[in-house]
Amino acid sequence: MKSSIIALLLFLSMFSYAQIRFENSGIKVDSLSTPRGQNYLVINPYQKAMAFTEEIQGSPSEALIYFSGNRTNNDEKWEVLTFPDWLGEKGMLSPIGFTPFGIYYSQVTFDKGVYNGKVFFVSEGNKEEVNIPFFKNKAPIQSGCLSKDGRYMILSMESNNTYGVEDLYIVKQKSDGTWDRAKNLGYQLNTEYQEVTPFLAEDNRTLFFATNGRGGQGSFDLFYTVRQDESWRNWSEPVNLGSQINTSGSETSFAFVDGSEWAYYVSSQDSDGYGDIMRIKFKEEIEEDTTRIEQPAVTVEKPAEKSSIxxxxxxxxxxxxxxxxxxxxxxxxxxxxxxxxxxxxxxxxxxxxxxxxxxxxxxxxxxxxxxxxxxxxxSSVAKGSVITLDHVLFHRGTANMIDGSQKELNLVVEVMNDNPDIKILLKGHTDNTGDPVRNIQLSEARVKTVKEYIIAQGVSPYRVSGKGYGGNEPIASNETEETRKLNRRVEFEVVED
CATH class of the missing domain: 2.60.40.1120 (Carboxypeptidase-like, regulatory domain)
Incomplete structure (x- = not known):
C-alpha cells in the first residue's frame, strides 16, 4: 500500500495545480447514513449542505426532493436534501450540483420498456428542464457534477456514442447562459464498462470518478485523473485512489469542498443498503481555475476541419x-x-x-x-471461424449481462438471419483466479444467458449450442489484471455454414 501511495504522490507532483494525500482510512458517517442506503452524493460549496439519493419504497410522488433536516456529526451540522430512487421500478433522481441560487439534478424515468434521462434546475421552488441539445440517456441511472463556477456539467450516461455502457460527458455553458450539447470525454477515461459519479475539483481540471472497468479492489473503485488541455479529451492515466478508500465493495461519489480537511464518498462495504456515506481526512492543494468565458483562448475549442474527408x-x-x-x-x-x-x-x-x-x-x-x-x-462467419464478442459483458462474478451487451448480440442475430444455414457454438471463458469448478459453472451460466437472448430474438434453438470452459483455455497471461481480463470472454464458433 505504501508504494502505491508514493506512486500516486509522484504522479500528482508533476502538476502544480493538483496535489492530494489521505490520512488513515475512511470512516462511516453515522448521522448521514441510514438503512435505506445512500448514493450519488454532492456537496454544496456555498454552505454546509449535502444532497444524495436514497432508496424509496413505493411509487414516485410529486414531492420529488425533500428537505430531511439538519444532521449533526460531532461538531459538523449538515443540511440534507434527499432525492428518491424507486428501486429501479419507476426511475430515479440524483443531484448534480449546487449554485448560489438552486440545484441541478438528474431524472430518469422508465416508460414502455425505455429509460429516458433529463436534467432539471430548481430555484426557490420553481423547476425547469435544462435544454441540452440532442440529449439522450438510455441507462437506468444518470449521475453528474457541476463545476463550482457553474460553467461545466459532467454527466454519466449511456448515449448513442458510448464506448460501452455509462460514459462520462462534458456539457459546457455558453456565454449567453445556454448549454452546449454533451460531448464524450474520450477513450482515455471511458471504458467498455461503467464510469459513474464524476466530481470536478475547483481547478476545473482534476476529475474524480468511479468505474468498474479498470480492475481494482472490488466492484466500483474511485480513480483520479488530470485534464491535459482544453479539448476535454486528453487526460492523464487514471490512478486508483488506493486501499485507504477502495475496498472489495463498491466505492463511488467522491467529493470535497476546497479548503476542507475532509473528503466524503459512498461505500457499499458492510452497508445495510446500497451505500453508506464515508469520510476520510486529507490534504489537498488544488488551485481555482481563474479563466473566464470571455477568454476565448481558454474556453472555445478549435473548430473541426469540416472540409477534410x-x-x-x-x-x-x-x-x-x-x-x-x-x-x-x-x-x-x-x-x-x-x-x-x-x-x-x-x-x-x-x-x-x-x-x-x-x-x-x-x-x-x-x-x-x-x-x-x-x-x-x-470477421468472416465461414465454418471454423471463432469470433470473440468483445462487448458482451457481465457484472463481476455473475451471469447478468451489463446493459448494452445486447448491441453486439443483435449483430450475431442479424448475421444468422442473413445466413439461415449457419449454426454456432457459444463458448464461455473466465480467467484462472478462484475455484476452477466455480469458474466452469460461471462460464456455463453466462453461455446460457447469451443463448437464451439469441433464441428470444427468433433464432431456432437448434442452431445455437454452448459450452463453458472456465479458465482452461486462456488466450493471454493470467499474471496481471490487464491480461487476465482478455481471458474473461464469450466467443462463438461457426460449426456449420
Missing amino acids: ITLKVVDAKTGEVLPAELIKAEEKQIGANGTFEIDSLTGEEVELKSPGYLPKVIILDEQLKIGENTVAL
Whole structure:
C-alpha cells in the first residue's frame, strides 16, 4: 500500500495545480447514513449542505426532493436534501450540483420498456428542464457534477456514442447562459464498462470518478485523473485512489469542498443498503481555475476541419482484403462496391457496416476517427471461424449481462438471419483466479444467458449450442489484471455454414 501511495504522490507532483494525500482510512458517517442506503452524493460549496439519493419504497410522488433536516456529526451540522430512487421500478433522481441560487439534478424515468434521462434546475421552488441539445440517456441511472463556477456539467450516461455502457460527458455553458450539447470525454477515461459519479475539483481540471472497468479492489473503485488541455479529451492515466478508500465493495461519489480537511464518498462495504456515506481526512492543494468565458483562448475549442474527408475502408479481419460493403445510417443505406465510404462530418451517430458472409460492426462517427483512411475489419462467419464478442459483458462474478451487451448480440442475430444455414457454438471463458469448478459453472451460466437472448430474438434453438470452459483455455497471461481480463470472454464458433 505504501508504494502505491508514493506512486500516486509522484504522479500528482508533476502538476502544480493538483496535489492530494489521505490520512488513515475512511470512516462511516453515522448521522448521514441510514438503512435505506445512500448514493450519488454532492456537496454544496456555498454552505454546509449535502444532497444524495436514497432508496424509496413505493411509487414516485410529486414531492420529488425533500428537505430531511439538519444532521449533526460531532461538531459538523449538515443540511440534507434527499432525492428518491424507486428501486429501479419507476426511475430515479440524483443531484448534480449546487449554485448560489438552486440545484441541478438528474431524472430518469422508465416508460414502455425505455429509460429516458433529463436534467432539471430548481430555484426557490420553481423547476425547469435544462435544454441540452440532442440529449439522450438510455441507462437506468444518470449521475453528474457541476463545476463550482457553474460553467461545466459532467454527466454519466449511456448515449448513442458510448464506448460501452455509462460514459462520462462534458456539457459546457455558453456565454449567453445556454448549454452546449454533451460531448464524450474520450477513450482515455471511458471504458467498455461503467464510469459513474464524476466530481470536478475547483481547478476545473482534476476529475474524480468511479468505474468498474479498470480492475481494482472490488466492484466500483474511485480513480483520479488530470485534464491535459482544453479539448476535454486528453487526460492523464487514471490512478486508483488506493486501499485507504477502495475496498472489495463498491466505492463511488467522491467529493470535497476546497479548503476542507475532509473528503466524503459512498461505500457499499458492510452497508445495510446500497451505500453508506464515508469520510476520510486529507490534504489537498488544488488551485481555482481563474479563466473566464470571455477568454476565448481558454474556453472555445478549435473548430473541426469540416472540409477534410474521413474515409472508412472495410476489410477482411484476417487477410486485409477490401470487401464490398454497405453502410447503414438510420434508415439510409450506402453501397460501397470498392469497400470505401467518405464521411464529411462527425455527427456522433452510430453507423453499421456489413458485408455478405461477415459479422457486421457498428462504429461511432466521432473524434476517434482520423482525417484520411480508417480501416474497419470484419470477421468472416465461414465454418471454423471463432469470433470473440468483445462487448458482451457481465457484472463481476455473475451471469447478468451489463446493459448494452445486447448491441453486439443483435449483430450475431442479424448475421444468422442473413445466413439461415449457419449454426454456432457459444463458448464461455473466465480467467484462472478462484475455484476452477466455480469458474466452469460461471462460464456455463453466462453461455446460457447469451443463448437464451439469441433464441428470444427468433433464432431456432437448434442452431445455437454452448459450452463453458472456465479458465482452461486462456488466450493471454493470467499474471496481471490487464491480461487476465482478455481471458474473461464469450466467443462463438461457426460449426456449420
